[in-house]
Amino acid sequence: MNEARLRALLREEPVPGAAGAERRGLELVGRAYAERHPPQRPVLPRLAIALAVAALLAALLLSPAGAAVRDWVGDVFTAGVKNAEPALSGVPGGGELLVQSPRGPWVVRPDGSRRLLGGYSEATWSPHGLYVAAASGRSLSAIEPNGTPHWSITAPGRVSEPRWSPSGFRIAYRAGRSLRVERADGSGGNLIATRSAAVAPAWYPPGPHLLAYVDARHHLVLAEADSGKRVDATSASPGVRGLSWSHDGGELLEVAGRGLWLRDVVPGKLTGLFLSERARRLGLPGNAVLRAAALAPRRHTVAALLERHSAAGPRSEVLLLDPAGGPPRRLFAVSGRLTELAWSPDGRRLLLAWPAAGQWLFVPVERGLRLRAIGDVSSVFSPGRTEAGFPRIEGWCC
């Protein structure tokens, strides 16, 4: 083959759905542009900016959260937290962790004891931690936390993003690109959408069986899980890759790489729920990448894990945001890359993953609790394996 022929083949190869993709992309990019680049910006003198920054820093350091930062920043450096505990002897604050390692998911009990559930690639808790739904290839399985399997079904595509409903009676999951729901006894299920975006579905917490997901056209959809009927749909926020409900179902958090949007969900006059067409963008520092974010249990606080880059390398910080307004509280910061964030069931701690240091950090959100760091996490979940990847936190339950 000559080079001219190769050039022609590369130019002529049909790209499936190209026209629709271009239209959707333009809509998305246009919205992001409208939000981020208003036509006129007030130009502040440098002195005013410097004073504002100084005031903000002073406020952070004088606030309770800022005081905590001031204490902790002195204790951490790029290699990890000093004096990390060498082994996981218990889950700080209690509860059970579900952790995905290269060997499969592990359940970590409050006393730190662990059980490997088998060769599954993803897992999620049922309500109250009674069961685990686990995916492996095209199989979806329900397992007890002691490893006893209950049932397994074969899906029409690779199973991913399983999510157990708050009622305990349904499991939503993606099969290939489709979105499906299975009854929790494995006795059957139904198709919700033939094509969905690579975003985990999120169950409406108060019930009944309503599910939020992002479809292939980048619409945020609220659907009845048993019929697949769309209750409401609107354009999803730009670049959304995660969804998280507030505990009362009144708000839906849309998490993207460059921003966080909170959307009101309101009951209709007669019946049903409606997604607000406009989502509020939560204020984040402009030069940071959002690594992870989640709404706290039983509260409306959002924890956001951000990363900034400088010549010295990445720097991570955790902000607590109050959707009602006010400046963010800077809870924690390190020189290094934190990758994950999970709330404890009681909302009093955050679990942060620090792969480069091999550590998990249990960071208190409330005063009076102690920061705890657990070291050598990879080898705990992949004993005897040298190629072990850092384990992924799938959930912290009950």
Next chain:
Amino acid sequence: MGTEVNERKLIREAQRGSRDALAALYAGHWGNAQRAAYLVVHDAGAAEDIAQEAFLAAVDRLDRFDRRRPFAPWLHRIVVNRAIDWARREALRRSAGDPEQSPAEVQAGEPAAGELMPALAQLPPEQRAVVVLRYLLEYTPGEIARMLGLPRGTVNSRLRRGLDRLRDLVEVEG
């Protein structure tokens, strides 16, 4: 030269808040960005996501963009690096024993691929990427080396191996 001048003007106007200028930039670059991603990842949905993310990154950094620099290489660097990452992750998933559908299976019902895609699929993502950068986007090996953070010799060897493999796999007219 005229194109470059026009593009600088569009970037300047987009930085000042002109939606028309942004739309013109988008129209001028979306097609190649999406096509490049698709040729590397072989998955239309993923390619759309990757191209969208690249443009969103462009919007995010528009205020700080140096107008003296051309826009396309900056955008293509993001697209191709993300496409390589995506393709590597998919390959890892499959090699871990995950019998996920191949992209061809996933996209059943969509337009059939031409003769090139099965051949490109035989190349590792890194080789696909340099082939796409060289023969679709028309970058020189030196430019590709800078975009991917690779030694120029590595780019040349990937190009040579990729072309040799494609010659073996694609039946072509003289």
